[in-house]
Amino acid sequence: MNPTILRLLGEAFHGHATTQDMEELTRLLVLKGYYTPPPIKVNKKERKKLLEKSVKKITKEERDQVLQDAHEAFNLAKKEGSPSEDTRIAASKSPQYAYQYAVEIDKAPCEETRTGACKDEHYTIFYARWEGANPALKELMCEKGPKPALFYAEEIQKLPCDQTREIASTSSQCAYEYAIRVDQGTHPVTRESALKNPRYAYEYALRVDKKPTDDTREAASRDSRYAFLYARFIDDCYHPVTWAGAVDKRRYRVMIGGPESQRATATVDD
Structure with missing residues (x-):
């Protein structure tokens, strides 16, 4: 896992x-x-009785009433046994039924259902898994924000690219995860974003750089917890920057060593 x-x-x-x-x-x-x-709940009592009629007997006015509801529009398309523009547009007002319409009725992706499904993060993921890599889908997922952009790069495209990296890096957490799971190494864009958050500066040093550096140390040390963790697990020795950032000096001194400790060394970036 x-x-x-x-x-x-x-x-x-x-x-x-x-x-x-x-x-x-x-x-x-x-x-x-x-x-x-869980799927979107639909009150069965509100289902249109019109669908009980033969499709051929539904008037235009009655059809328009059915098309007011995404769920009923999807059911109408199933009953008709083929896709149509009006049922597709109506079903695509709901992310769930946009996705189901694409899979069960169209049996192919299209702009209308893709746009409808991508209104919800979960159905964006389902649609992306089903459709696969596609420039239009990539644009939509990048518009949704850093997490969908990260998902597309990792799970769909399975390659890094400037666009998904830039969008993912609007979040320090997603920037760090992009570096770990997509780039599988450091990159100036993900690094700059991760350094804005002490936690992800620490994680970046620990799991991406796998060594101490001045920039990650300084960023992590803005939070006393990560200043201590950086000293303990990355520097593995006293450093004036992490010492200054740590609040619990006694714990730091016992676990790592204080300024007077013989373990104190100057850590220099490679």
């Missing part, structure tokens, strides 16, 4: 997960296929 999922599950189990962590856990579980969001 994805190590990020395991880490977030552990934090959730112990009650340490933030709202952001839980949202990210849900996204990853959906992305990896471990969880499917």
Whole structure:
């Protein structure tokens, strides 16, 4: 299982997960296929009795009434046994039925259903998995924000590119994940974004650079927790920058060493 999922599950189990962590856990579980969001609920009592009629007997006015509801428009298309422009447009008002219309009725992607499905993050993912790489889909997913852009690069295109990297890097978290899962290494764009957040500056140094650097150390040390973790697990020794950022000097001194420690060394970027 994805190590990020395991880490977030552990934090959730112990009650340490933030709202952001839980949202990210849900996204990853959906992305990896471990969880499917519940379908949009439709009140069966509100279903149009018009669909009980033979399709050939439905008047234009009655058809227009059916097309007011995305679910009923989808059912009408199923009953007719073939796609039509009016049922497609009506069904595509709902992300769920836009996706289902493409898969079950059109049995092919098109702009109308793609745009409709991409109004919702979960159905954007379902549609992308079903359709595969497509420039129009890539544009839509990049418009949705950093997480869909990251998903497209990792799961659909399976290659890094400037566009998805730039959009993903509008979020420090997604920039770090792009570096890990797509670039599989450092890049100036993801690095700049990750350094805006102490947590992801620390994670970037630990898992992307896999070594200490001045810029990640300084960024991580803006938060006392990550200043300590950086000193403990990346520098593995005292450093004046992490010492200044750490609040609990006693713990730092015991676990790592203080300014007077013989372990203190100057860490220089390669």
